[in-house]
Amino acid sequence: MNGRSVVRPGTAAPPRADPPADATALRDAYRHCRRVAAAHGRSYYLATRLLSADRRPAVHALYGFARTVDDIVDDPHAADDPQRAVTALDAVEHRLRDAWSRPVAPHTDRALPTAFDRVVPALTDTVARFAIDPRHFWTFLDSMRMDIPGSPLFRDRYPTMAALHEYMRGSAAAIGLQLLPVLGTVGPAAEAEPAAAALGDAFQLTNFLRDIGEDLDRGRIYLPAAELAAFGVDEALLLDCRRTGRTDRRLRRALTHLIAVNRDLYRCARPGIELLSPRVRPGIRTATALYAAILDRIEDSGYAVFAQRAVVPQRRRLRLAAHAALGR
Template sequence: MSAGTNRCADPGTLRRAYLRCRRTAAAHGRTYYLATRLLSAEQRPAVHALYAFARMVDDIVDLPGRTPSDPGPAAVLDSVEYALRTAWSPPGENPPIGTGRPASLPTGFDEIVLALTDTVARFAIDPRHFWLFLDSMRMDAADSPLFRNRYPSMTALYEYMRGSAAAIGLQLLPVLGTTGPRAAAEPAAAALGNAFQLTNFLRDIGEDLDRDRIYLPADELAAFGVDEQLLAHCHRTRHTDQRVRRALRHLIAINRDLYRGAHPGIELLSPRVRPGIRTAAAVYAAILDRIEENGYDVFARRAVVPNHRRLRLAAGAALLGERPPSTPH
C-alpha cells in the first residue's frame, strides 16, 4: 500500500486533519472517545481517524436532505472506494476495474482520508477491512444492488456485521497492538465489534423502524411471536408488548455471550491498551443493563448510561480487568 498522499502533506496539514477527526470522535462517539483517553498519545489520533472515517461513510447512507440531482448513496460509496484505492495503490498501478470513478465525495473527505491514510500506513492496517466495511454500507444504501433492510436470520445479520462491525474491530487491532501474533487476537476483536453493533441494534429499534429498517433476525423474533407488524405497533403506541420483551431478553442474552466471548481476547492486547478496551466494553455493555432497568421500554425512551456510571465503570474496568464487562442481573 502506498502512503504517497501523506508524504506530500506538510506536518501542519496532517495535524489539522487529525484534529478534525478528534473533534468528530468527541462530538459523536462519546463512549469510544472516553476509552481513547486511556490510550497512548500515538494511538489516540489513529483511533480518531478510524472513527471519523466510519462516521463519514455511515452518514452517506443515513443523512437526509439530498436533492434529486445529487448522486445516490451507492454512487458516493463507489467514489469513496475509488478514491481510497487510488490513494493506496502502488505507484503506476490503477485501481481495480469496477470501483467506479469519483463523481461526488462527502464534505471533509480530503482531511479525514488524509489522516486515515497516514494511520493505515503507520500501523500496516489491511485495506481489505475497509472494502468489507464499504460493502456493508452498500447493504444500507437503497440504490445499491446489495441493499437489504430486513434480516431473516442471525446468520444473515452476521453477514452484514462482518463488514460493519467485525471489520472495525480488525481495523483497530493493529493500532492497539498485541502481545503475540495478531491473528490470535483477531476472532475476539471481531466478536467485540459485533457485540457493540448488536447493542446498537437493540437500543435503536424505534429509530431504525423510522428509516424502514429492522436489524434484528426475523426467525429469532418469530420464535417469541414477534413480527414486523407487532414491532411497528409497539413503536407507534410507544408501548412494548410482552412478546417483544421476551424476544429482547433472549437477544440480550445472545449479545452478552458476544461480550463474554470477546473478553479473554482483551488479555491478548498490549497491556497499555487493555484498560481503554475494557472501559469501552464495560460502558457499552451497560446499555443492555439500562434496557433491562427500563423494562425493555425501547420504544418510549433511549437507553443511556449516565455519566457518573460511565466513570465508575471506567474505573472498575481499569482496576478489575478480569471481571467480564456485563453480567445478567
C-alpha cells in the same frame, strides 16, 4: 512491542500512502477526526482517553472515517436520490484505493463529500503507519452499501442471525480488525482476530437493540426475523409498539433472549483483551463495559426501547471507566 503491525511473509503489505501530507494539513485532519469522535461517540471517545498518546489519534482517524461514511448512508437526501449515496461510496472507495496505490480505472471524484477529504490524510497516515489491511475497509464499504436503497447489495430486513452476522462482518467485525494493529498484541495478531471481530459484533448488536425504534422510522429492522418469530413477534407488532411507545410482552421476551445472545458475544470477546498490548487493555475494557452497560439500561427501563433511548449516565460511565482502568 511498539503496537505496530509487522508484515510477515504471506500477509498483506501495508499500502503505500500518498506523498507525505503537509504537517499542518495532517495535524488538522487528526484534530477534525478527534472532534468527530468527541461529538458523536461519547462512550467511544471516553475509552480512547485511556489509550497511549501515540495510539489515540489513529483510533480517532478510524472513527472519523466510519462516521463520515455513515453520514453518507444516512443522508436525508438519499431517500429521494439513493444513487447519490451509492455514487458517493464508490467515490470514497476510489479515493482510498488511489491514495493507497492500488491500480484503479480512471474515475472522477466529483461525488466525494467535502467532509471526507478532511479525513483522508489522517486515515491514510494511520493505515500506512500501522500496516492495516485495506481489505477491512472494502468489506466495511460493502456493508454500508447494504443500507442504501438502489444498491445491488441493499437489504433492510434480515431473516436469520446468520444473515445479520454477514452484515455485521463488514459493519462491525471489520472495524475491530481495523483497530487491532493500532492497539497492538502480545503475540501473533491472528490469534486476537476472532475476539476482535466478536467485540465488534457485540457493540453493533447493542446498537441494534437500543435503536429499534429509530431504525423502524428509517424502514429498517436489524433484528433477525426468525429469532423474533420464535417469541411471536412480527413486523406488524414492532410497528404497533413504535406507534404506541409501549413494549409488548412478546417483544420483551424476544429482547431478553437477544440481550442474552449479545452478552454471549461480549463473553467470547473478553479473553481477547488479554492478548492486546498491556497499555491498551484498560481502554478496551472500558469500551466493553460502557457498551455492555447499555444492555443493563434497556433491562432497567423494562425494555422501554420505544419510549426512551437507553443511555448510561455520566456518573456510571466514569465509574465503569475507573474500574476498567484498574483491571476490575
